[in-house]
Amino acid sequence: xxxxxxxxxxxxxxxxxxxxxxxxxxxxxxxxxxxxxxxxxxxxxxxxxxxxxxxxxxxxxxxxxxxxxxxxxxxxxxxxxxxxxxxxxxxxxxxxxxxxxxxxxxxxx
Numbered sequence: 469x470x471x472x473x474x475x476x477x478x479x480x481x482x483x484x485x486x487x488x489x490x491x492x493x494x495x496x497x498x499x500x501x502x503x504x505x506x507x508x509x510x511x512x513x514x515x516x517x518x519x520x521x522x523x524x525x526x527x528x529x530x531x532x533x534x535x536x537x538x539x540x541x542x543x544x545x546x547x548x549x550x551x552x553x554x555x556x557x558x559x560x561x562x563x564x565x566x567x568x569x570x571x572x573x574x575x576x577x
Contacts (some may be wrong), residue, residue, distance in 0.1 A: 507533055515554070516553070525538065525539075535562055537566045538566065539568055544568055555570070556568075
């Protein structure tokens with residue numbers, strides 16, 4: 469019985485140490501995930517340009533920068549093909565894709 473007491477104490481301390489180490493990476497890991505989530509949840513902004521076909525897909529050719537942006541919602545863009553528009557969207561800079569919130573014509577204003 470005397471031999472079991474040190475073993476039980478050692479197991480208890482090991483379990484406590486493991487529990488402490490397990491909680492530390494989870495806490496540290498949550499910070500980058502929160503940062504990543506915050507960076508991807510950006511506010512929509514407006515992009516002015518013309519909806520054009522490029523490579524079989526509709527893109528927004530922005531007027532001010534002459535940058536072509538992919539559009540994630542081809543259905544919304546189709547009715548504005550060849551027209552000047554204002555697109556409310558968030559941008560994914562890694563793919564140069566606009567996640568469309570709304571498209572409105574900017575012609576005849």
